[in-house]
Amino acid sequence: MMTNVWGLVVLVFVPVMGALMAAFSWLTHVTVRRSIGRKHRALEEIHLTSDIPAFWTAKYDRKLRKLETSGGSDAARTSAWLRRRRDKVVSELERLIAYTRRTRLVAEEEVRGVLLDELQKLHSAWKAGAGGASPRERASGPVRR
DSSP: OHHHHHHHIIIIIHHHHHHHHHHHHHHHHHHHHHHHHHHHHHHHHHHHHSSOOHHHHHHHHHHHHHHHHTSOOOHHHHHHHHHHHHHHHHHHHHHHHHHHHHOSSSOOHHHHHHHHHHHHHHHHHHHTTOOOOOHHHHHTOOOOO
């Protein structure tokens, strides 16, 4: 009777645990690849357009457009959303600067320097409050160099 229990453990428990380990390994791989991919897409967009990626501020831009079209000019709410958007962009730029400094995925130091210069310029502009277009200007698309 005892050998049947061990046989059941081997036939059910071990394959289930193996499948769970494989699933979690795959999920971790996808999550890391997505995270790194988003950072590199953001770096590429910043390099090509000298502007922040639209996906960083999409939520805030939608809300600001909605406030613009609602007719009521509630300056306090608009100001609060603009501040939140600026804080989000500054935070993302700080994370991207730290990532660019430490990653080994940017192979050449010259490229790293160029990227860091561009990121620092954007960071300074956004931190000072001069960065960022209105949602209407942003909807017209990025300006290419």
